[in-house]
Amino acid sequence: MRKTLLYTAILLTFASVLLALANFARYKRLILKQAALIEEQRKDSTDFENDFKKLQEKVDAATSHEEASKKEALAAKEAQAQAESELANVQQQLAAKDAELTQLKGGQIALPSSELSKPASVTPDKKSQEKNISPEKKSSLPSPEAKNKEANTETTSSHLEGKVLAVNATWSFVVINLGEQNGITNNREFLIKRGDQVIAKVKVTSVEPSTAVADVEPNNAAPKNPVQVGDVVVEAPAEGSNQ
Numbered sequence: 700m701r702k703t704l705l706y707t708a709i710l711l712t713f714a715s716v717l718l719a720l721a722n723f724a725r726y727k728r729l730i731l732k733q734a735a736l737i738e739e740q741r742k743d744s745t746d747f748e749n750d751f752k753k754l755q756e757k758v759d760a761a762t763s764h765e766e767a768s769k770k771e772a773l774a775a776k777e778a779q780a781q782a783e784s785e786l787a788n789v790q791q792q793l794a795a796k797d798a799e800l801t802q803l804k805g806g807q808i809a810l811p812s813s814e815l816s817k818p819a820s821v822t823p824d825k826k827s828q829e830k831n832i833s834p835e836k837k838s839s840l841p842s843p844e845a846k847n848k849e850a851n852t853e854t855t856s857s858h859l860e861g862k863v864l865a866v867n868a869t870w871s872f873v874v875i876n877l878g879e880q881n882g883i884t885n886n887r888e889f890l891i892k893r894g895d896q897v898i899a900k901v902k903v904t905s906v907e908p909s910t911a912v913a914d915v916e917p918n919n920a921a922p923k924n925p926v927q928v929g930d931v932v933v934e935a936p937a938e939g940s941n942q
Contacts, residue, residue, distance in 0.1 A: 796865060859883075861932040863891065864910065868925065871915045873901060875932045878909040888935040889913060891926050899926050900935060 861877040873891070877883050883906050891898040900919035905912040915926065 797867075859889075859932075859934045863926060863928055863930045863932060866926050866928055871917065872904070873913055873915060873926055875901075875911050875913060876909065877932065878907050878911050880908055883911050889932050890935045891915075892931045892933060893924075893927070896924070898924055898930060901932075 859877060859881060861875050861881075863873050864876050865874040867873070875889070877889075883903060885903050885906060887903045889901050889903070891901060898921055900916045901913035902916060903911050903913045920926075
């Protein structure tokens, strides 16, 4: 009887040990599984933090770009306002110039009263001047042939060249920066050039002290290449000249 009880106790003890080992193994698997889950969550948390940092960087970059865009837009608006103001000033100046050209074309610009009140200068004729020259001085004066040669040399060496100041395509005339002080007279003809190309031929119709108005001759103008401000003005060669 005692042996039976002893064997029974040993079996129960062995069974308890096996059960404890089985529970330990099960708990160990649960702990390892839980640790793996924790590690996976930690990794996901790290990835989430990295993604959040990248997203924050993108937001910061977008904010910076937006601020830069606002500054550029503000600068563009200021530049546009300045350009509009300058354009308005230029349009006013062009309107004033157009009115002045219209008056100039119509011959409505009156000379200043000071110019009108000046008496005409009287130049003594050549013969009276020669009468007042003593014989000694006459001998030292150049001969008429030498004078003619000098005059021809001066005429050949003189070369008038100017520029176009304004163009009126409606009335087909231009304003050049050559006038009375350059010896310009009415009906004088000039060529308008751009580089080596002749653009048009013009004839002076009105002369001022420093400017002149000239009509564009339609038969001597390039329709596809109209005259522009800044084109060069040179004297047209005389008809029959080899120039």
